[in-house]
Amino acid sequence: MAQTKLKVINVGTEWFVPFLEEQGVNVLRVEWSPPVERPSDITSILRKLRK
Amino acid sequence: MEIGEEIEQANREAFDIMNTGNAVLVDFDLAGKVIPGMKENYILHAGPPVEYRNMIESMKAAVQGALVFDGKADTIEQADRMAQSGDFVFRPCHELSTVGPMAGITTPGMYVAVVENTAYRNRTYCNLHEGRGAILRFGATGKEVNDRLHWMNDVMGPALKESVRKKPIDLKAIAAEGVQMGDELHQRFKATSLLFLTSIASSLLEQEKGMEVYRFIAEREQFFLNLSMPAMKAIADAADGVKYSTLVTRMTRNGVNFGIQVSGLKGKWFTGPAEVPKGLYFMGFSQNDAAGDFGDSAIMETGGLGGMASAAAPAVTRFVGGNAKDAMRVTEEAYRITHGQSRDFQIPSLDFRGTPLGIDMLKVNETGILPSINTGIAHRKAGIGQIGAGISHPPIEAFNEALREFARVYGL
Structure with missing residues (x-):
């Protein structure tokens, strides 16, 4: 087992986070989700709005 | 003014109307x-x-x-x-x-x-x-x-x-x-x-x-x-018809289609297929018995209640097969697709933070997150009544259609 204290970076879904935190592990949360699939014309309208 | 600024200003106005109604x-x-x-x-x-x-x-x-x-x-x-x-x-x-x-x-x-x-x-x-x-x-x-x-x-x-x-x-x-x-x-x-x-x-x-x-x-x-x-409708209706606003003022379903309306596109329906809700069924019934989602009651989520306020009512999440953390997650996720928080509907477990209010069509299109709607599940045969309770979502197609129309009307 690791001799040093475990540090965890959690990317996306936080399913495991509570289990780790219950064991005293420090968890850094990074919000991430898979890219959204959408029709190309919708992507194009959203791009224009972001300008 | 740039279109982005027009939308932001219009959404602030529509949101204020919804919040103060x-x-x-x-x-x-x-x-x-x-x-x-x-x-x-x-x-x-x-x-x-x-x-x-x-x-x-x-x-x-x-x-x-x-x-x-x-x-x-x-x-x-x-x-x-x-x-x-x-x-x-x-x-x-x-x-x-x-x-x-x-x-x-x-x-x-x-x-x-x-x-x-x-x-x-x-x-x-x-x-x-x-x-x-x-x-x-x-x-x-x-x-x-x-x-x-x-x-x-x-x-x-x-x-x-x-x-x-x-x-x-x-x-x-x-x-x-x-x-x-x-x-x-x-x-x-x-x-x-x-x-x-x-x-x-x-x-x-x-x-x-x-x-x-x-x-x-x-x-x-x-x-x-x-x-x-009708209380939530009275509040949402007042925010309808604000030019350039992308806030959703109506969500409703008839068992066949789910329809939404958007403030800046007053009076126009955007629809997609109504889901069969997922949830817990009473003894002897299953999803095969269920009708497509129906009723005007999704006006509750439009007004910042129902699924949007899940964190306030963990007992409901348990009833539909989840737990208190699921209830928190549903509300947390809803904040990502709303313009702001309700002034009046405050959730004690979130340190009295207001419920997510003012579903923004653009945020739904951007994130792919669909509002979560708490709903009763009806038998597909007439007269049998409620056979369970669960969660449904509007179809993304309705939001895509609304965005296409918004682009056409406002010359994008």
């Missing part, structure tokens, strides 16, 4: 008398537009039962023929400032609650709550259903009218109090129905048949549903 129960009367534009041959239904021939079985049966109730047909069979004849016009409740749970069938002869958003001077309407079991809104017909509807019209409606005439009731205040007492106001109304009953008790009990009405309301824990729906 209120809802006061001011009257009860016949739909044909008080709903502006209601005609004798109109039949209002839940959801976006749908013709009689395309309605799900429960909604068709509710139309037939309503025609018998209204005295226009003697039998269900005759009512079915009349509904197909072309003599009646089927209109979405929403288009006449009205909402109705499940089938939402509202005819001119039915008593409705009248709610006023006194801050913006608009009124909305909703039929009265029948309870559970064999009820018209789930497509049940027959003597028991018809007799109850007549009692509601002849006894309860006039008694409630007399009560609120003396003392109008602040429905938004009751809803806000209820959120702090564990109601999310789409599945759970235990606190709000009691708060309403308490606020109307003294004026009811002064009346000759007051105890009869009091008992009827006390036995129906979702009684406040049919009052909170």
